[in-house]
Amino acid sequence: MQPDHHEIELTVNGTRYRRTVESRLLLSDFLRHELGLAGTHVGCEHGVCGACTILLDGDPVRSCLMLAVQANGHALATVEGLAPASGELHPVQQAMHAHHGLQCGYCTPGILMTMTAYLNEHPSPSEDEVREALSGNLCRCTGYQNIVDAMMDAAARMREEAP
Amino acid sequence: MKPAPFKYVLASSLDHALALKAEHGDEARFLAGGQSLIPAMNFRLARPSVLIDINALTRLSGIDRPEAGQVRVGALTRYRALERDGEFLRSCPLFADALPHIAHPQVRNRGTIGGNLSHADPASELPALAIAMQARMRIRSAAGERTVAASDFFAGLLTTDLASDEMLVDITYPVLAPRSGACFMEIARRRGDFAIAGVAAVVTLDEERRCASVRLALCGVGETPVDAGAAALPMIGSRLTGDAVEAVAAGVRDLIAPSGNVHASPDYQRHVAGVLVQRAIRTAHQRISHAA
Amino acid sequence: MSTRFFGAPVKRNEDRKLLTGQALFIDDVELPDMLHVAFLRSQVAHARLKQIDVSRARQRPGVVAVYVAEDYGDYWQPGPLLVQPPPIPGSTFNPRTQVPLARDKVRYVGEPLAVVVAESRYLAEDALDDIDVELETLPAVVDIEQALTSSSVPVHDDLGSNVAAHVHQVKGDYRKAAANAQIILKRRFRYEHGISSPIETRGVVAHWNARGQQMTIWDTTQAPVFIRNGLAAMLGLGERQVRVIAPFVGGGFGPKIMMFYPEEVGLPWISMRLNRPVKWIEDRLEHFVATTHERGQIHDAEIALAADGRILGVKDVFLHDTGAYNTYGLTVPINSQCTLLGPYVIPAYDSTFTAVFTNLPIVTPYRGAGRQHGVFVIERLLDLAARELGIDRAEIRRRNLIPPDAFPYNNQIIFQDFAPLSYDSGNYEPVLAKALDAIGYQRFLKEEQPKFREEGRCVGIGVACYVEGTGIGPYEGAKVQVQANGKVNVATGIGTQGQGHFTSFAQIVADQLGVDPSDVDIVTGDTDQFYWGAGTFASRGAVVAGNAVSEASAAVRRKALKLAADAFECAEEDLVLADGKVSIAGIPGKFIRLGELAQRANPMRGAVRPGTEPGLESTQYFGPPSGATANGVHAAIVEIDPLTLELKVLKYVVVHDCGTVINPMILEGQIHGGVAQGIGNAFFEKLAFDDQGQLLNASLADYLLPTALDVPRMELDHTVTPSPLNPLGIKGAGEAGAIPVGAVFAQAIEDALQLTSRKVELLEIPLSPSRLFELTRQEDA
Numbered sequence A: 001m002q003p004d005h006h007e008i009e010l011t012v013n014g015t016r017y018r019r020t021v022e023s024r025l026l027l028s029d030f031l032r033h034e035l036g037l038a039g040t041h042v043g044c045e046h047g048v049c050g051a052c053t054i055l056l057d058g059d060p061v062r063s064c065l066m067l068a069v070q071a072n073g074h075a076l077a078t079v080e081g082l083a084p085a086s087g088e089l090h091p092v093q094q095a096m097h098a099h100h101g102l103q104c105g106y107c108t109p110g111i112l113m114t115m116t117a118y119l120n121e122h123p124s125p126s127e128d129e130v131r132e133a134l135s136g137n138l139c140r141c142t143g144y145q146n147i148v149d150a151m152m153d154a155a156a157r158m159r160e161e162a163p
Numbered sequence B: 001m002k003p004a005p006f007k008y009v010l011a012s013s014l015d016h017a018l019a020l021k022a023e024h025g026d027e028a029r030f031l032a033g034g035q036s037l038i039p040a041m042n043f044r045l046a047r048p049s050v051l052i053d054i055n056a057l058t059r060l061s062g063i064d065r066p067e068a069g070q071v072r073v074g075a076l077t078r079y080r081a082l083e084r085d086g087e088f089l090r091s092c093p094l095f096a097d098a099l100p101h102i103a104h105p106q107v108r109n110r111g112t113i114g115g116n117l118s119h120a121d122p123a124s125e126l127p128a129l130a131i132a133m134q135a136r137m138r139i140r141s142a143a144g145e146r147t148v149a150a151s152d153f154f155a156g157l158l159t160t161d162l163a164s165d166e167m168l169v170d171i172t173y174p175v176l177a178p179r180s181g182a183c184f185m186e187i188a189r190r191r192g193d194f195a196i197a198g199v200a201a202v203v204t205l206d207e208e209r210r211c212a213s214v215r216l217a218l219c220g221v222g223e224t225p226v227d228a229g230a231a232a233l234p235m236i237g238s239r240l241t242g243d244a245v246e247a248v249a250a251g252v253r254d255l256i257a258p259s260g261n262v263h264a265s266p267d268y269q270r271h272v273a274g275v276l277v278q279r280a281i282r283t284a285h286q287r288i289s290h291a292a
Numbered sequence C: 001m002s003t004r005f006f007g008a009p010v011k012r013n014e015d016r017k018l019l020t021g022q023a024l025f026i027d028d029v030e031l032p033d034m035l036h037v038a039f040l041r042s043q044v045a046h047a048r049l050k051q052i053d054v055s056r057a058r059q060r061p062g063v064v065a066v067y068v069a070e071d072y073g074d075y076w077q078p079g080p081l082l083v084q085p086p087p088i089p090g091s092t093f094n095p096r097t098q099v100p101l102a103r104d105k106v107r108y109v110g111e112p113l114a115v116v117v118a119e120s121r122y123l124a125e126d127a128l129d130d131i132d133v134e135l136e137t138l139p140a141v142v143d144i145e146q147a148l149t150s151s152s153v154p155v156h157d158d159l160g161s162n163v164a165a166h167v168h169q170v171k172g173d174y175r176k177a178a179a180n181a182q183i184i185l186k187r188r189f190r191y192e193h194g195i196s197s198p199i200e201t202r203g204v205v206a207h208w209n210a211r212g213q214q215m216t217i218w219d220t221t222q223a224p225v226f227i228r229n230g231l232a233a234m235l236g237l238g239e240r241q242v243r244v245i246a247p248f249v250g251g252g253f254g255p256k257i258m259m260f261y262p263e264e265v266g267l268p269w270i271s272m273r274l275n276r277p278v279k280w281i282e283d284r285l286e287h288f289v290a291t292t293h294e295r296g297q298i299h300d301a302e303i304a305l306a307a308d309g310r311i312l313g314v315k316d317v318f319l320h321d322t323g324a325y326n327t328y329g330l331t332v333p334i335n336s337q338c339t340l341l342g343p344y345v346i347p348a349y350d351s352t353f354t355a356v357f358t359n360l361p362i363v364t365p366y367r368g369a370g371r372q373h374g375v376f377v378i379e380r381l382l383d384l385a386a387r388e389l390g391i392d393r394a395e396i397r398r399r400n401l402i403p404p405d406a407f408p409y410n411n412q413i414i415f416q417d418f419a420p421l422s423y424d425s426g427n428y429e430p431v432l433a434k435a436l437d438a439i440g441y442q443r444f445l446k447e448e449q450p451k452f453r454e455e456g457r458c459v460g461i462g463v464a465c466y467v468e469g470t471g472i473g474p475y476e477g478a479k480v481q482v483q484a485n486g487k488v489n490v491a492t493g494i495g496t497q498g499q500g501h502f503t504s505f506a507q508i509v510a511d512q513l514g515v516d517p518s519d520v521d522i523v524t525g526d527t528d529q530f531y532w533g534a535g536t537f538a539s540r541g542a543v544v545a546g547n548a549v550s551e552a553s554a555a556v557r558r559k560a561l562k563l564a565a566d567a568f569e570c571a572e573e574d575l576v577l578a579d580g581k582v583s584i585a586g587i588p589g590k591f592i593r594l595g596e597l598a599q600r601a602n603p604m605r606g607a608v609r610p611g612t613e614p615g616l617e618s619t620q621y622f623g624p625p626s627g628a629t630a631n632g633v634h635a636a637i638v639e640i641d642p643l644t645l646e647l648k649v650l651k652y653v654v655v656h657d658c659g660t661v662i663n664p665m666i667l668e669g670q671i672h673g674g675v676a677q678g679i680g681n682a683f684f685e686k687l688a689f690d691d692q693g694q695l696l697n698a699s700l701a702d703y704l705l706p707t708a709l710d711v712p713r714m715e716l717d718h719t720v721t722p723s724p725l726n727p728l729g730i731k732g733a734g735e736a737g738a739i740p741v742g743a744v745f746a747q748a749i750e751d752a753l754q755l756t757s758r759k760v761e762l763l764e765i766p767l768s769p770s771r772l773f774e775l776t777r778q779e780d781a
């Protein structure tokens, strides 16, 4: 079969990109290897581990379960765009550092993207709700406890920052 | 784990999508949420040569009420939209119970109801809901349109009544009747996994608060969702006592023939199906009293 | 020297890169002109390879090369035996190591048969379909008991049987012990450990620079120095021509130390051959079979006790599944054999095991490395004994603990590091007491459990003890170097996979040199930065490399003080090393910065005096005489739904002693992660093979890693008994969290469901609701 190519245009972290992609190219591969945004990780390519989670028009999705061509016309956000330009870390990143919520750090970008979206929508979650929100992201290193603590703290930090 | 090559077409209209499907038949697949199709393509278990992306067909998504007592859900409606529609969840409360069991938020942000039902995974929650609620599916092809009852839609393991040129376009659910209560429960190894067994129950009482009807459907315990309504017949007219409910559970255990999998033996599946039947009926019953 | 940072919960230096997506992991390595590799893997477990035809694949557009075993020529060699068997008299050991590509025979599903090199991974996978393989299928050897029967086919034809090893170790006289016993209990136990399944799979990138005659290899290995040495030899290069870099690695837990994986052998050769960089990233489907497992053992064990519950002796005969090859020697079964003795006085021990070849993926250590299996057996035996003798479960353990004055305690048998199994130090009873207190043991049994039972709730408690031999040799080294800008650079040979070495090593240096940990840059896992070392395994990184870092920074400290003393013409005793400078005590204005001292130590003019070296740096090595033994107690309260048998952990407590603690925050993280993996092992993760050796659940959808909803909050506490075997007094802790969880779960579930009164015993791991249903229903019927 002749390779099937498409031109796409999209924004990632506010930057516009225009590229030609093969139809079968996974969005995760496109971000990592075509755009050089390698902070989005890949752990399973079948939608379970959550390492590849990014935001599609503000909502967390698995970038391994989308084709790059499907992102045409959409606005994406990845871990590289999370910290504000000032060099400070986002409150969720700060809290992960403060609570030792990462060990190898491989699952971390997916967790950050999932949880920033979640906390924006649920500013005062209970611990059980945080665990539920986290349950689509596998972490093999931390046993989750410190991540949960970090998220409770991040929620508080974000509430404080909110106007 | 990279997909085999295919030709991708973004359908610009429903007619466009249907024409392409008529042209390519089984070689082509519709791409809805992609949450079942793309993993299968990554494993190279599915190798469509044409992918017809229907995500731009916005008219296929959304919830409306064609007539009193009915809710119609477009095939492209994402789980996320259903989850956030309070009115929908109130009129179809089985969904409120079932949706949180489907995968995780990231998957629910993409997955669609039409993709789910067309995929027809017997362990999925929504086919069982369609059976329990006696949903009707509207199906279109380039040649025309037809409607089938949920009970005729699920034909076998991962197979539906859809012909190779057809698309599921919407699903109509009756809203919960007065003096009725509903409950969906399931057992899975982890939150978000496919069910080892799941039960959807809808109980309706008569004026004397006796059982007037029971709808009962199960997922995860057969090659298709299982309509266990027959097992519930002895309960009609009863006061839903413990004995009556237990008898239904026993009936369900006799009715189903689960095949087991790496997570559960057939005996365990049969056993917990009975447990869930009792719990779901009791909860559905309680919910009526609470509402009254 | 101050201890401002040593022992403090210093936040991690490595976090920022990881949190912002800037850390370099293997798949982030992008090189111009890079090719991508996919392996054709056997779909059957056992077969003779008749023919393999790659001609169609070679013609596919985008494919650059396809190789089979023959193409490797003399480069094709079985891998080296990594760990020699310990010198135990009378043992048998039949080494059979893995091959780079299967040649005559395939021995497990997933064994590589051919390798495709293409312009993209997508194209490489396309071409796998074009390869025609003709196999003559043989019966698959899957069951370890059947494997030893005369009717079983051999996995390795030349061996004639499937015995990979046979080892018998004895302490005291078990027969005598049994003769004097009040009771003897004998049971069969099955313990299966699963796969480590880090969220990052494995990967290799190889780049041959023909002009510079340099090979650079990025590898997700836990042991970069060994990889360099081995590959240099195989490729006919000098060790200085090969640089191995273990970048940020997304979790290892054991299997990433296995060598040499076929992919590690293949990629550098391919890169040389094609003169282009090549990349292989293992996908999750491959990971389930291509990365090593741990898996199962069957123990027939008996315990002899006196009436007061004192252990007189233990006898154990067990089978160990080693998979298709036994490259990692006997490490796993020896660990099982040794760790079974636990923290207890066991005067007589008679233990025999047979390691068995099967047509399943290779078994090498995974976090715990066989210790789980041994701990499960002894802990369950004690539970049974407690019941038989009418002694409380915690009490029978307490009575058998090795007393604090008995250390060093020699167990007389040989451990995985070839040294006699000797516990260096310990004080076990306070650990147990703390754990019982934290879980509320007495209150639970006397007050809470009866109430739960009245309410019809099935809630039970479990308590288990363990020891863990950690921090074994041979050695590690570290180079500590003060740079002109005042920052300190530290290089060691170990790789790091999330254990926080960037921070804990920085803490050690910071105290010695009076700088802030954030001013200490640690480089691990780059063989060009540090030449010697062994690797990260057996909970040894902090112990062995940590002590080397400490020695090296102490040497630099001495140098700095000497240089400053010369400069100020004062005595070294009058100097203070703090805040990145050396000053004269009492005269804060009189100081010299470390960076400046470093410059002075490398003068432009004048001679370096004999007996001194230029530079403010030092390289030191540390090798412990033998392993340090950590210990601990886990306790849990679990609730089981009596009808569905679903489990919920209501409380989980860990109290442990791993000697001196460098960074309690990092240590707790290690324990949390270990317990989570232990819970996976106990209740979720099961490798389900059919009788053809096919793994039925090779996906993360069906191989169940615990999620945030499955791992409870854990309460941690510790005691400190320093190890006398290293100057810092540390013992390893990397594996402790994972080891006793299965034993705790089995005991707590038995208690919750009151299985004893139903004559049901839980003698296996993993458990699951379905398995519990089968076990309990058999008896009900």
Ligand SMILES: Cc1cc2nc3c(=O)[nH]c(=O)nc-3n(C[C@H](O)[C@H](O)[C@H](O)COP(=O)(O)OP(=O)(O)OC[C@H]3O[C@@H](n4cnc5c(N)ncnc54)[C@H](O)[C@@H]3O)c2cc1C
Binding pocket: A046, A047, A048, B029, B030, B031, B032, B033, B034, B035, B036, B037, B038, B039, B075, B076, B101, B102, B103, B104, B107, B110, B111, B112, B113, B114, B115, B116, B118, B119, B121, B123, B124, B125, B126, B162, B166, B167, B168, B169, B192, B193, B194, B195, C701
């Ligand atoms: C990690 C994970 C966990 C999951 N857990 C669950 C779970 O617990 N329960 C559950 O129910 N599901 C689960 N799923 C599957 C998920 O719900 C899918 O979204 C769903 O099965 C398919 O919907 P989709 O819109 O993604 O369809 P797609 O994947 O796009 O399509 C599925 C199939 O349906 C066809 N199709 C799609 N739309 C139509 C249409 N309108 N008419 C005709 N054919 C159509 C496609 O061609 C394809 O063959 C899980 C998925 C993942 C990745």
Ligand code: FES
Binding pocket: A041, A042, A043, A044, A045, A046, A047, A048, A049, A050, A051, A052, A053, A062, A063, A064, A065
């Ligand atoms: S890589 Fe996408 S969910 Fe695992």
Ligand code: FES
Binding pocket: A101, A102, A103, A104, A105, A106, A107, A108, A138, A139, A140, A141, A142, C199, C250, C251, C498
């Ligand atoms: S920190 Fe390693 S997987 Fe989460």
